[in-house]
Amino acid sequence: MTLGILGGGQLGYMLALAGYPLGLHFRFLDPSPEAPVGRIAQRVTADYTDHAALEKFSSGLELVTYEFENVPVEAAKFLAERVPVYPPPAALEAAQDRLAEKTLFRTLSISTTEFLPVPKPGDLDVATRQFGLPAVLKTCRMGYDGKGQWILRTAEDIAKAKLELPKVPHILERFVPFARELSVLAVRSRNGETAFYPLVENHHRGGILRLSLAPAPSLAPPLQRAAEVIARRVLESLKYVGVLAIEFFEHEGRLLANEMAPRVHNSGHWTIEGAVTSQFENHLRAVLGLPLGSTAAAGHCAMINLIGDLPEPSEVLAVPDAHLHFYGKAPRPGRKLGHVTLRAASPERLALRLSELPAFFHRPDFCLDSAPVQSASHRA
Numbered sequence: 045m046t047l048g049i050l051g052g053g054q055l056g057y058m059l060a061l062a063g064y065p066l067g068l069h070f071r072f073l074d075p076s077p078e079a080p081v082g083r084i085a086q087r088v089t090a091d092y093t094d095h096a097a098l099e100k101f102s103s104g105l106e107l108v109t110y111e112f113e114n115v116p117v118e119a120a121k122f123l124a125e126r127v128p129v130y131p132p133p134a135a136l137e138a139a140q141d142r143l144a145e146k147t148l149f150r151t152l153s154i155s156t157t158e159f160l161p162v163p164k165p166g167d168l169d170v171a172t173r174q175f176g177l178p179a180v181l182k183t184c185r186m187g188y189d190g191k192g193q194w195i196l197r198t199a200e201d202i203a204k205a206k207l208e209l210p211k212v213p214h215i216l217e218r219f220v221p222f223a224r225e226l227s228v229l230a231v232r233s234r235n236g237e238t239a240f241y242p243l244v245e246n247h248h249r250g251g252i253l254r255l256s257l258a259p260a261p262s263l264a265p266p267l268q269r270a271a272e273v274i275a276r277r278v279l280e281s282l283k284y285v286g287v288l289a290i291e292f293f294e295h296e297g298r299l300l301a302n303e304m305a306p307r308v309h310n311s312g313h314w315t316i317e318g319a320v321t322s323q324f325e326n327h328l329r330a331v332l333g334l335p336l337g338s339t340a341a342a343g344h345c346a347m348i349n350l351i352g353d354l355p356e357p358s359e360v361l362a363v364p365d366a367h368l369h370f371y372g373k374a375p376r377p378g379r380k381l382g383h384v385t386l387r388a389a390s391p392e393r394l395a396l397r398l399s400e401l402p403a404f405f406h407r408p409d410f411c412l413d414s415a416p417v418q419s420a421s422h423r424a
């Protein structure tokens with residue numbers, strides 16, 4: 045049985061690795077001839093808008109899923125006329141546009157950061173007057189890893205933004221002085237079964253996820269319940285199939301939904317070694333209509349992204365219960381090249397393991413030294 049996957053990056057790579065023990069085969073479509081999955085699976089190099097290539101790609105596939113949320117919705121719809129496509133294209137549509145996403149949260153009575161549309165730069169003054177400063181300005185589409193986003197702190201920042209803003213729709217959000225960032229991974233199968241992983245605490249550097257702690261330390265049980273209620277609302281409203289990630293700010297003891305990703309997620313990589321069933325395997329089970337696996341954590345994990353450069357493998361693997369993942373991508377500043385997961389029986393042991401990592405991880409630009417023992421402070 046062959047599954048088609050749109051996008052051939054590391055998420056697709058790890059989906060395939062999870063699918064091989066289940067006897068699955070994979071065919072990927074990615075515009076880049078360098079997409080990492082080429083090392084381990086069939087890869088079609090074509091643009092998502094190339095209908096002839098999509099037609100050929102879909103031939104003989106059991107179903108199509110994706111590992112990249114900026115796949116054009118039109119491509120997903122084109123494929124959905126030929127083979128089942130999960131998650132539904134409507135989920136892509138909602139997640140690709142911050143205004144649609146936040147409006148969906150609001151419609152479902154999910155607390156979210158306060159926002160206002162800024163259709164053109166001239167609308168920025170009205171919006172900032174309403175929220176005051178600081179405020180966060182974001183492009184509605186194609187923003188990720190902190191790109192397409194500005195924190196406005198002064199009148200000069202507003203003037204500069206008005207001059208430099210790309211001529212595309214934006215939203216302005218009220219700045220949230222959150223206590224920490226959390227995310228939940230939820231999964232819904234074709235037959236409606238749902239499951240939820242424990243909330244994860246996330247730490248960013250320069251807008252890119254650097255470290256996840258799972259389960260999130262010192263978590264009040266009502267927050268986990270609240271995250272599950274929220275995620276279930278989104279899953280059910282979209283008749284969602286697959287893994288869905290929702291990112292939150294924890295603020296004054298409550299969850300504010302910031303954004304969602306209709307796919308497996310970087311803050312779920314810890315599940316490969318740290319949960320009974322990984323997010324990748326559960327995504328495949330969900331889209332195939334197989335029973336979901338347990339989402340329980342097997343201990344305490346820290347997942348550290350390797351961004352821009354890589355450590356010496358032997359030094360990392362000398363740390364007990366350290367697991368190393370390289371994605372086979374050429375090093376480039378700001379590029380996610382791999383990750384390390386550390387697993388331990390208790391949060392105290394995990395802190396010890398983190399301190400045992402080689403000097404590579406204890407540079408000032410990393411964020412290991414303060415993060416695991418105390419909660420995140422706002423990065424901005």
Ligand code: AMP
Pocket residue numbers: 157180187188189190193217218219220221222225248251291302303423
């Ligand atoms: P996003 O692309 O929406 O995930 O934003 C990237 C990062 O910017 C988040 O992980 C937060 O650290 C920060 N951020 C985004 N929106 C806000 C906000 N409204 N208030 C404070 N910080 C924010």
